[in-house]
Amino acid sequence: MAEDQIQDPKLQVEAARKAFEQEFGRFADFAENSARLNALDLKSSEAEQRALDELRTRHLGKKSALAASKKLIGRIAASERGSFGQFVQQNEAEITDKIERTGLALKAHVELARTAREAIDVTLPGTRPRRGHVHPITVVRERIEDIFVSLGYAIEDGREIETDFYNFDALNIPENHPARASQDTFYTTDGFALRSQTSTVQIHAMQRRGAPVRMIAPGRVFRRDTPDPTHNPMFFQVEGLCVDRGISMAHLKGTVAEFLRRMFGEQTLTRFRPSYFPFTEPSAEFDFSCFKCGGTGCRICKNSGWIELGGSGMVHPNVLRGAGVDPEEFSGFAFGLGIDRMVALMYGLDDIRLLFENDVRFLKQFD
Ligand code: 2NL
Numbered sequence: 395m396a397e398d399q400i401q402d403p404k405l406q407v408e409a410a411r412k413a414f415e416q417e418f419g420r421f422a423d424f425a426e427n428s429a430r431l432n433a434l435d436l437k438s439s440e441a442e443q444r445a446l447d448e449l450r451t452r453h454l455g456k457k458s459a460l461a462a463s464k465k466l467i468g469r470i471a472a473s474e475r476g477s478f479g480q481f482v483q484q485n486e487a488e489i490t491d492k493i494e495r496t497g498l499a500l501k502a503h504v505e506l507a508r509t510a511r512e513a514i515d516v517t518l519p520g521t522r523p524r525r526g527h528v529h530p531i532t533v534v535r536e537r538i539e540d541i542f543v544s545l546g547y548a549i550e551d552g553r554e555i556e557t558d559f560y561n562f563d564a565l566n567i568p569e570n571h572p573a574r575a576s577q578d579t580f581y582t583t584d585g586f587a588l589r590s591q592t593s594t595v596q597i598h599a600m601q602r603r604g605a606p607v608r609m610i611a612p613g614r615v616f617r618r619d620t621p622d623p624t625h626n627p628m629f630f631q632v633e634g635l636c637v638d639r640g641i642s643m644a645h646l647k648g649t650v651a652e653f654l655r656r657m658f659g660e661q662t663l664t665r666f667r668p669s670y671f672p673f674t675e676p677s678a679e680f681d682f683s684c685f686k687c688g689g690t691g692c693r694i695c696k697n698s699g700w701i702e703l704g705g706s707g708m709v710h711p712n713v714l715r716g717a718g719v720d721p722e723e724f725s726g727f728a729f730g731l732g733i734d735r736m737v738a739l740m741y742g743l744d745d746i747r748l749l750f751e752n753d754v755r756f757l758k759q760f761d
Contacts (some may be wrong), residue, residue, distance in 0.1 A: 417452075453493075497571035664683075
């Protein structure tokens with residue numbers, strides 16, 4: 395049998411060559427005919443490169459029929475060895491050459507196609523990034539901050555999650571006060587409260603800095619209200635505090651009146667009405683003359699000529715003492731107002747929830 399196999403080694407080489415030519419058929423004119431190559435996109439040219447590599451392995455590799463024929467050379471009768479050897483080598487060289495030339499043509503084409511794909515047209519107009527703008531609450535908060543900074547007040551910031559001490563005890567809020575109930579305040583599972591006013595920040599500041607102190611604390615506060623056009627469970631507040639020797643109600647009235655004149659115009663009037671807060675004594679709520687009608691009555695002030703804004707009073711001695719300030723030596727005033735309510739008034743919004751929905755169609759009107 396082994397004898398049979400080497401009976402006609404030349405036939406074997408011819409068969410191997412024929413098999414190669416058949417498979418090579420589809421690549422045949424890649425090297426000569428650029429139109430055929432140009433019809434290929436990048437993906438299919440890369441596929442052809444892989445197919446050509448496989449063809450090379452099949453017909454020139456170690457396990458190819460041609461390699462098997464080469465092994466026969468040594469076993470051929472000496473008289474025919476030379477011409478058979480030449481025959482094998484010639485076929486090998488021709489196959490190699492065809493594969494090489496096709497491979498080079500494919501490689502050049504793939505490089506061209508890649509360059510074309512990666513090309514950028516630098517003359518195309520760019521995509522302009524959309525410019526943002528500050529939120530209306532931020533606009534108003536910064537105006538308030540600017541006014542108080544110019545009056546010599548510091549701006550303080552603090553945590554939004556607090557202990558009962560800072561949220562209630564330090565503010566002289568009694569143990570049984572409804573604000574402490576879980577219907578009104580958000581509590582975490584381990585008993586911390588989401589601050590319901592920014593007075594917490596002022597207590598921390600008094601403990602840290604001592605008296606005298608002049609500061610405002612703007613920030614986010616939380617109360618368990620059912621959302622409606624005038625309520626949201628999260629809103630923004632600014633509280634002010636001024637503690638020094640000899641501070642009286644006159645300083646409170648002068649400061650709030652000056653703030654409102656700078657905010658709403660020189661003609662703005664301020665009015666105080668007696669009220670009650672556990673953390674101030676005496677306490678007062680304050681209104682300002684309507685910035686729209688000037689006091690004659692309109693839709694914004696509900697025909698009263700006045701707009702209710704916030705609460706205030708003289709800091710309760712218990713609060714000073716609790717924060718480490720001696721009420722025999724120092725006295726102070728404090729006030730608080732809602733920033734979102736102010737924004738709603740100034741921009742004529744009929745629903746404060748709009749301020750927290752973050753709908754760009756609404757917000758971009760404030761650019
Ligand atoms: C309101 C009422 C008020 C205060 C807040 C305050 C802070 C300290 C001590 C005493 Cl540290 N008082 N803050 C005083 C009176 C009223 O807010 O209607 N806010 C929207």
